[in-house]
Amino acid sequence: MTRRETVKINLNKLSLSKTFLPILFVGMFGLIGLTVLISTHAATQTANFEAENGTKSGNATTVTDASASGGSAIKFASSGQVSACTGTAPSTYAYNPMNGRSWPTTYGQSYIATWKDDKIAATTLTIDDNVVADHAFWKQKAQETGFKFTWFVVTGQDSNGKLMTGATWDDFRALYALGHSIQSHTVTHSSPVTTAEMQQSQIDIQRGIGVKPVTIAYPDGDTANEAGAALYYIAGRSTVGWLNPYKPSDYMAVNSLSDYMNTDSPNNYNYAPAILDKSFTQDSGTDFYRGWMSIHYHSIAGDETNVQNHLNWLKAREADIWIAGFDHVAAYARERDVAALSVAAAGTNCVAFTVTDDLNNTDYSEPLTVKVRLQDSGNWPNVSAQQNGKAVSAKIVTNGSNVYALVDAVPDAGPVTVYNPSFN
Ligand SMILES: [Zn+2]
Incomplete structure (x- = not known):
């Protein structure tokens, strides 16, 4: 071209x-x-x-x-080539998550970021057992921090239609409307969880919120029926108080810290700074650098200062930690573990790529962040992107004088074109 x-x-x-x-x-x-x-x-x-x-x-x-x-x-011509980006594709970029953020060297070279927005690590803040008395507190904290929380909801109702602790579906609809995640904590909070409850709580939430939950937290952390959970959910949360590596060994038993964030004792499986700092390896050498920290709370009455300390620690590291709903983080991780990125063309003022996976596109529709090396110099003051002809989120990041785009692309949702809006 x-x-x-x-x-x-x-x-x-x-x-x-x-x-x-x-x-x-x-x-x-x-x-x-x-x-x-x-x-x-x-x-x-x-x-x-x-x-x-x-x-x-x-x-x-x-x-x-x-x-x-x-x-x-x-x-003169539209040079962004949104609809037909052509040009020789660069060689595949060899990306190793354990090297941290990476910076491809050749125009068009790209990789699927380990976490959204190319952040170093991920954290999910989850709340079990409904605890309606705390909703106002969490809403306030969400407003102060911008964080999104996850409620693992027990869906069984009493004769008055009330859920555990007196919560209502209206309460959870309100939280969902604020961007929080409403996920399953079974129907009756019994353990081990029956497969029937796995299914029924999903139906209940779908009915109550209008959106199907794709993750579950096991009552009492009982993971005995992972196989049942896997029939309906993409991930399950246990209560094993460890961090998770960026690629958990078992998505149906994701570790989670109980209302606790260890920032003082490095030689432990729960040492929070290890998700950001490569130099910490715990005990037998499990490496949580770039990992996923999950925390679960119940009633926080009398515990507000502790919770605030957690939020403060995370807020101070927000540039490096993706703090999001458990369902979003789980879907992202599972997609990026198996997704294939193919750069089809690096043309003049455009880069074209596809992201595909073999997961079902109903449960796995979380956008993955693709980092794309753009041309140097001031030629790309801004970036835009389309997937299958529809605008998707794209933003510029720089490393020295080198310019990159972070582009949100949903696997299997069609070809993506990143382009320079100055030329389209
Ligand atoms: Zn519980």
Whole structure:
């Protein structure tokens, strides 16, 4: 593909977004009586005017055009190639999560980030047993921190329609509407959990909230029926008080700390800073660097200071720790464990890739963050992206003078094009 950012009749020096070019052309040339024909929506945009006789910058081209008033014209084109990004793909980037954030070296090289937004580690803050008396506290903390929590809800109702601790579905609908996760803690809080309760609590929450929960916390941490849980859920939370490595050995028995965050004793399986600091390896050498810390709370009455300390610790490290719902973190991890990234093209002002996996797309629709090396210099002040023709989240991050995009892409949801909005 030839370079096509030929809309540069000195305008590139003005650093104008092409969005404004038609206005500028009208302003410049309309006033002096030239005819300006601009097709703003064509894939290849061509404007004819006598500007070809003026000064052109590097890539502007003069083309023969019998219909043009002077027999030739300046051709310029949409160069972002959103719909058809072509160009030689770079070699596959060898990414090793245990090396921390990585910085691909060649334009277009990409990797699936270990955690959303290329954060170093993940944390889930979960609340068991409904505890309606604490909802106001947690809402307040969510407002202060921006964090999203996970309620593992016991779904059995009394004769008045009340759930455990007097909570109602309205209470949980309100929490869900604030962005929190409403997940399963079975129907009757009995252990070991029957497969029937695994299923029924999922149905109850689907009915109560309108969204199917995909994760479960086992009452009493009893993981005896993991096989039953795996029929309905993508992950189960135990109460084993350890951190998890970034790739837990068993997603149906994710470790979780009980209302406790150890920030003082390094030689333990629950030493929270180990998820960010590679130098800590616990006891027999299990490495939690880049790992997933889950914490579970029950009633926090009298425990507010302790909880606040946890929140403060996490808030201070928010740039490096993805704090999100248990279902989101579980889906992300399981998807990225098996997803395949293929960069199809690195073209002029565009990179095209696909992310695929063999998981079912109903339960596994969490966007994965793909980090893409862009061209250097100031050519990419912004970035946009589309997946299957629809806009998806994309943002610029830099490492020294090197420019990267972090793009949200859902596996199997269609091809992704990352492009420079200055040229589209
Ligand atoms: Zn419980």
